[in-house]
Amino acid sequence: MAADAVTGTADTPAFSPSAVAASCVGFVLIGALQAFYGPAIPALRKEFGLAPSTAGLALSAHFVGGVAGVLLFDRLYGRIGNRRILGTSYLLMAAGAAGFALAPNWPLALTASLLAGLGFGGIDYGLNQLFSTGFGRRSTAMLNILNAHFGIGAILGPALIGVFGAGHYPLVFLAFALANLPVLLCLRGVRDHTPRPTGDNGPAPANRALRTVLAVFVALYVLHVGIEAGVGGWEPTHLETVGFSAGTAATATSVYWLMMTVGRFLVAPLALRHSAQTIITVSCAGMTASLLLAAVPDLAPYAYAAVGLFIAPVFPTGLPWLHRAAPTARRAGALVISASMVGGVAAGPTLGKVIEWSDVGAVPLLLAVTSAACLAATGWLTRATRTTAGP
Template sequence: MVVIGALLALYGPVVPALRDRFGLSEPTAGLALAAQSLGAVVGVVGFHSLHHRIGNRALLASSYLTMLAGTLVFGLIGVWPLMLAAAAVTGLGLGGVDFAISRLFLIGLGSRGPALVNVAHGCFGLGTVLAPAVIAAAGPAHYGPVFVALGLLSLIPLACVRGIRARPTPAELSPAAPAGDRRTGERRLPVVLAGFVALYLLHFAVQSGIGSWEPTHLHALGHSMTSATAATSAYWLAMTAGRFLVAPLARRWSPATIVTVSCALMTVSVLLVMLPGPTPWAYAAAGLCIGPIFPNGLNWLNRSAPASGSAMAYVIAAAMLGSVAFPPALGAAIEEYGVGALPVLLSGLCLATVAISMTLALAGRLRGPRQQTAVRRPATQPPQATPTTTTAGSTTATQEKGAS
């Protein structure tokens, strides 16, 4: 998770070096990140479709190897079209890793899963903080060895995949609910899934929008580029801290509460961005509130539409699409209306996330315990005390009643 976080944060700082080396325009040099992000969307959906065929261990191993191949080619081959293709290949593996780790943590770690998903995505955040610092120390012109080193770091988890059980995969877990409850859940699933897709698409739009345009906004307000860049680093660091801080609460508070409160506080923080004095602090506060949404949204999704199905793949893909599509759209709006429009646009997106999260929470309460989607259990096991595990060294009981 540290490696894939670093890969997502690495392209921005090396854009000047790519521009100078290959004689590219700024937007063209930024296509590497777009290629990786689009590759990650395809990777999430593609590896999800293969998961039940190849098993848990092969899914992660192939994801790591794909990511390794892409980073090595990008770091060693000095041909721009090949580098764009390599960035897309890196994205394929990155999407597979993100999807597989998130899904297997939720399915295979029982009651510890909600807290550890926060920790895993906190490690992802550490990568987004560390990568720009490494590039700043090494110099953007030395991006090649940094990409190669990151690729080689993926050999460490690759060496550990033997500790993951190949079976059962989440797709091999069967519902234990009565037929009537299953039919009710199946009818409601498209609506629930659409709500989560919208929630992830919009909150990632806010997350990536701040990360992309905060320096420009702060510089327009009179801050130096050095302080504006430092404030953006503080924003990413706060987002990482938010995930670690919420991890102990994930076993006490419902994920619906965590996500809804986080969306509301994110909105308040972005509204405070409109005040010129506390703007850098407001951005940092927004990062602190944004951090818990992704992992705890997955916990919430798993209770509403268990991760043994396809819902998680679509939701993670939607999040990645939001991070690709919205920063350029916000940039076009800034070019048209000025950078002062950024807080207004971000506030509108935040208010939409609050409305969606509150609607999903209310719908969950109205469904009641009888209509909740049942915990998935292996089809080959009896319903009592069925074990669900992904690690060879630890077998945990199926999540208790009410965890579905």
């Protein structure tokens, strides 16, 4: 083990090239895992005799484990070394996926999903945290590339279930478990201890102001992930309601997720020339305008695709901004990542309840109001963390 992999200096790269590639593979894996559960629901219902809502608990257990994984590994971050955190996370995710595939009853399957989610949360938090501070001014670009690979996994996951058939989901989960193991061999290229980020947005805010900044960042993340999940969950229903066929609605939803992946690749070079504040402001403005256009039936499929393109950079671009704005808040990254998971879980039922009071046709307008709140939060954060430094 090289000495600088353990100690090093602030200029020492946090990842070797092979470790960067392995990290991208890791994000493909966690994207695929999250996307496996939905297409497997018909087979789960048949195998275990479940109601639809009960079968959906597999994904809920995954997210609960994810939040727990973020909070647990945040407490261990900086204490036991990055390689051990990531290695343990991959092993937990592999063990949980294998357990889900082989579970003889539903309670054990849910337990295994929770275990896989625990590893998922550790990888999601660990790699986002390291990428947000480990590449200097290139961190925002690298984070967008990393998170784009999550989208690749989310696209491939349902496709794999479709190829093999929902009834063969255990084989897919077992293959996924095995796919985690080669990634462990590349962890040697991860720097074990990294310096804490230093702020370049001027002096660190006072405690009360810092709490306010963190609260607004949390709100931004909860709201934007709520929009992301809300479009993904309700776009097909809305498009069918305004007259599109089920096949067209499903294809349009796939295009939405594809555009989110493409958007993160496209913004990576822009992040080298423009500040996070500028990128997120443009993203939220474009997202709001696109959701308003989605209320026009003939434009809706194209507008939803534009939403995917604009929303893409918000999550990965906001993390380096957060670390610069609140360098003394060590748990800031864990707070917003776990909050974003909670936002994803809450978005479906919350939006569903609001739709019950109004109408499915109001989906894009309801989401546009939420997006406008994201734009307002971004404007406030830009003023509160204003700096004369470049991107």
